Every structure is written in structure tokens, then in C-alpha cells.
Amino acid sequence: MKNITTILFDIDGTLLDTREFILQAFEHALRTHEYEVPDREEISAQVGKHLEECYIALSGSKKSLQKLVQAHKNFQDQNFHLSAMFLGVRETLEHLRGKGYKIAAVTTRFKRTAFQTLKDADILDFFDAVIYGDDVAAVKPDPEPLFKALQILNEKPEYTVMIGDSHLDIEAGKNAGTKTIRATYGFHKDQMHEPEPDLFIEDIKDLLKIL
Incomplete structure (x- = not known):
């Protein structure tokens, strides 16, 4: 990519x-x-x-x-x-950080729980920005949270990829004009893969070969 x-x-x-x-x-x-x-x-x-x-x-x-x-x-x-980090996440984030990518997290969950789960996983420091559900008026698939992250990062959609396990993540990315990657190992792995993302990954570590 x-x-x-x-x-x-x-x-x-x-x-x-x-x-x-x-x-x-x-x-x-x-x-x-x-x-x-x-x-x-x-x-x-x-x-x-x-x-x-x-x-x-x-x-x-x-x-x-x-x-x-x-x-x-x-x-x-x-x-x-009850929340746990997927295997390979830390290794992948370290790799992407080392290659100089700007990284943000965009979630529909409100800050009161999402912040804590990221903190417990000890991965908060990998992110240049985190957009929570209560930071925006409209959540994914609306592009607002993605645009808010890009505004903070001072970056453009055409140089950005949105990665998620739900069709809402892919729709949000397409609505914002980003590239999209769908994680098939996640919460929504049994649901229909529509709309079509640019790429699929079966493991978070697949990103090491893609990016």
C-alpha cells in the first residue's frame, strides 16, 4: 500500500x-x-x-x-x-512507529471505558491521537471522527488508511476518502464483508508486510 x-x-x-x-x-x-x-x-x-x-x-x-x-x-x-489485547498488537504498533507512521485510534466507545482498556493494555503511548465516541456529534460510519483525527494529525485522507473489523469502519473510511483494511479476526468476523475494503488481513501482524 x-x-x-x-x-x-x-x-x-x-x-x-x-x-x-x-x-x-x-x-x-x-x-x-x-x-x-x-x-x-x-x-x-x-x-x-x-x-x-x-x-x-x-x-x-x-x-x-x-x-x-x-x-x-x-x-x-x-x-x-474481560478486555485483552490481541496477540501481535504491540509488535505491530512498534514496527509502524519505527517506520514513522502517524497513528491514531478512532472508536465509538466513550472515553470512560475506552481510555481505561487502552491504558490497561499499555498501548496508549503509541497513538498521536485517540478519538472517542463522546468527542464527536456523529460516530462511524459518519466520517466526522476520522476527519477529527486527521485534523489533529494535520494529515490528508488520501494518505491515510482506516483499519477495522466492522463494515462501519470500512464505510467510515470510504466516506472520509481514506484507504481501508478490514480485519477478519475481530468482533465482526462472521458478518458480511460489505462494503469491500481495499485489503483484508487475517492477523494484525499482516500489516508488517503491507505497510
Whole structure:
């Protein structure tokens, strides 16, 4: 992949294996407030959207929305141990840093949990910028968070690649005018690979050969 100076990473399912951290929070909140708990495939299909939007879809109601969201946050505050870094992430980030790339993370998750999981993984220092869901008015697939990262980095979309495991990451990259790489090992590995990214990777370390 030529002429790339900047790399934007999704966090969940791309850098961090947060599957249990996220799914168990949804299951806990729905069960606590006596809603039927959908199967994990249905819950996974909502992941990547705003939390409120997820719970409206999963509960079919706005009635207990704030209680569900609060239960979700409370569960995650007590269970950061359920988040883990994918193998090879540190090695890959060190390699990319060594080659002089600017690196940012762009996530829909709010700072209160996303910051902590990055800190616990001890990879915060690799990023020139981190854009959280509460930093922007519109989240992926809207290009706003990507544009915000590029503004901070003083870089242009045409020299940038967006890397993520969800179609929302790829759509956001295309909407922003960046190159795109989809991680097939992540949270959304069983979902349809549309829209088509520029490249697929099966392991984070595949980036060592690409960039």
C-alpha cells in the first residue's frame, strides 16, 4: 500500500479483544431489567453503534433506556479484566512507529471505558491521537471522527488508511476518502464483508508486510 503516512485504527475487535467485555455487559443490563436477552449474534450486529441506539434495537423500547445504559456502564466499570489485547498488537504498533507512521485510534466507545482498556493494555503511548465516541456529534460510519483525527494529525485522507473489523469502519473510511483494511479476526468476523475494503488481513501482524 503506497503513499500512506497515517494509520487510523478501530479499537474493539481490531486492537483489543473486547468481545466478552461488551457482550456480557449487554446481557447483564438486559437481564437485570427483565428484558429477553437475544442471542449473541443479534447483539453483535448492534455493536459499533451508539449505546442508546443498541438498547433501543435490542429491547424494542425506549422505556428503560437510561437504566439499561447505566447498568451496562456499571458492569464494565467492574469488569475491565474481560478486555485483552490481541496477540501481535504491540509488535505491530512498534514496527509502524519505527517506520514513522502517524497513528491514531478512532472508536465509538466513550472515553470512560475506552481510555481505561487502552491504558490497561499499555498501548496508549503509541497513538498521536485517540478519538472517542463522546468527542464527536456523529460516530462511524459518519466520517466526522476520522476527519477529527486527521485534523489533529494535520494529515490528508488520501494518505491515510482506516483499519477495522466492522463494515462501519470500512464505510467510515470510504466516506472520509481514506484507504481501508478490514480485519477478519475481530468482533465482526462472521458478518458480511460489505462494503469491500481495499485489503483484508487475517492477523494484525499482516500489516508488517503491507505497510
